[in-house]
Amino acid sequence: MSSAGPIFRDKDKLLPRYIPPTLLHREKQIEFLYSFFGDVLTKPSQVRPRHLQIIGPVGSGKTCTCVRFGERFEVQAKKLGVDLKHLHVNLRLLGGSRVVLYRNIVQQAAPEVYSTSLSAEELLYQLVKQLKEAKKYIIFTLDEIDYFLNLAKDSRIIYDLTRLDEIAGPGEPCGLLGLIFTARSKDFYKKLDEAELSSLGRVPLEFERYSSHEVYDIIGQRASEGFNVGKVSDEVIEYVADITGGPTVKGDIRYALDLLLFSGTLAEHEGASRVTAEHVRRVVSRTLPSITTEDVVNLPEKGKLVLLAVARALKSKKTPYASLREIRGTVGVVCEEHSVKVFEDVEEVLEDLADRGIVDVKSLTEVGISGAPVEELSAFLDDLISRVKESIA
Numbered sequence: 001m002s003s004a005g006p007i008f009r010d011k012d013k014l015l016p017r018y019i020p021p022t023l024l025h026r027e028k029q030i031e032f033l034y035s036f037f038g039d040v041l042t043k044p045s046q047v048r049p050r051h052l053q054i055i056g057p058v059g060s061g062k063t064c065t066c067v068r069f070g071e072r073f074e075v076q077a078k079k080l081g082v083d084l085k086h087l088h089v090n091l092r093l094l095g096g097s098r099v100v101l102y103r104n105i106v107q108q109a110a111p112e113v114y115s116t117s118l119s120a121e122e123l124l125y126q127l128v129k130q131l132k133e134a135k136k137y138i139i140f141t142l143d144e145i146d147y148f149l150n151l152a153k154d155s156r157i158i159y160d161l162t163r164l165d166e167i168a169g170p171g172e173p174c175g176l177l178g179l180i181f182t183a184r185s186k187d188f189y190k191k192l193d194e195a196e197l198s199s200l201g202r203v204p205l206e207f208e209r210y211s212s213h214e215v216y217d218i219i220g221q222r223a224s225e226g227f228n229v230g231k232v233s234d235e236v237i238e239y240v241a242d243i244t245g246g247p248t249v250k251g252d253i254r255y256a257l258d259l260l261l262f263s264g265t266l267a268e269h270e271g272a273s274r275v276t277a278e279h280v281r282r283v284v285s286r287t288l289p290s291i292t293t294e295d296v297v298n299l300p301e302k303g304k305l306v307l308l309a310v311a312r313a314l315k316s317k318k319t320p321y322a323s324l325r326e327i328r329g330t331v332g333v334v335c336e337e338h339s340v341k342v343f344e345d346v347e348e349v350l351e352d353l354a355d356r357g358i359v360d361v362k363s364l365t366e367v368g369i370s371g372a373p374v375e376e377l378s379a380f381l382d383d384l385i386s387r388v389k390e391s392i393a
């Protein structure tokens with residue numbers, strides 16, 4: 001797919017998965033991470049692993065800050081002759097299984113000892129042994145720990161991962177230099193006991209949601225990379241920033257990026273010479289900040305199929321709610337269309353979609369899409385359906 005055209009210079013620069021080289025309004029936080037972990041590189045074999053929590057609302061830059069920090073820290077380590085790797089594990093994408101998580105970690109950090117026949121405990125043991133032998137070090141980010149704890153209802157991973165040094169034995173390096181946990185709020189504290197909580201590190205680094213001013217700077221930078229010169233005015237950027245920094249969107253940069261991308265696509269589609277505030281207004285009326293494109297893309301396969309079925313069921317009924325029975329029926333059709341085997345656990349998948357704030361399950365006869373705009377329901381559903389379909393393809 002070519003991403004350049006009359007309006008766009010490079011659409012990919014507007015996707016959330018792109019992380020610009022400099023993170024405006026998050027460089028201080030990266031500095032903080034440096035000072036928090038920095039000196040572990042001087043004596044890596046002697047330090048105990050450090051743990052840090054990062055708490056901040058959706059789209060406040062937690063993930064991209066950790067990723068950028070990790071990259072720079074790897075470079076710094078190399079300069080000092082330390083073989084260090086930053087691992088980033090997104091628990092939302094990985095699901096709620098402890099052994100799947102450890103397999104993923106071992107696959108990334110010590111592929112030599114990876115085997116599917118190892119138990120969770122054996123995986124960790126092998127990981128530590130291998131790192132120690134090879135004199136390799138890791139620092140890793142467990143992204144969205146709150147989501148994992150909610151789904152898995154199993155907090156053993158905190159216990160396991162914060163005690164890797166015990167596997168290595170007294171005074172021995174375990175290879176792990178640092179752990180960063182991220183979460184959207186502190187609500188997950190309720191799921192942990194005192195000991196687990198204190199092992200996460202005492203003082204969280206808190207990310208404030210981005211203000212309109214900050215969003216303005218950030219998306220101004222992104223727009224200059226994504227759009228051709230003169231195609232997006234300052235007024236448009238300001239408008240997107242005001243909406244994003246406001247009380248509904250609460251600073252979620254992903255939504256701002258969606259607005260820019262969709263408004264630009266709409267302008268291009270209409271053959272307009274540039275993006276106007278009116279394009280943005282029209283996109284706003286048919287999108288929801290709680291369901292950004294990345295939320296859709298990141299859904300597991302079944303989640304996408306069920307979401308598609310919900311949207312289609314609502315569309316054919318022209319009402320804000322459909323029943324579980326109707327959704328099941330539509331799931332059957334959707335699966336057939338996509339040549340996927342029909343599945344039975346539709347209710348569980350709906351529950352996960354509800355946990356993600358995408359659907360609203362009021363009762364077995366009332367399933368809707370959280371906050372869907374009633375007046376623009378049909379246009380909204382069309383947009384959503386095409387986005388889900390694109391992500392399945």
Ligand SMILES: Nc1ncnc2c1ncn2[C@@H]1O[C@H](COP(=O)(O)OP(=O)(O)OP(=O)(O)O)[C@@H](O)[C@H]1O
Pocket residue numbers: 015016017018019020022023024025026056057058059060061062063064065144183184218253254
């Ligand atoms: N300061 C920034 N400068 C440029 N782009 C940014 C900045 N902060 C966020 N973004 C963009 O927004 C995307 C979403 O941010 P990020 O994934 O880091 O948010 P998050 O806090 O991890 O959200 P969530 O709680 O949903 O996981 C990033 O991938 C990046 O493209």
Ligand SMILES: [Mg+2]
Pocket residue numbers: 062063064143
């Ligand atoms: Mg994140």
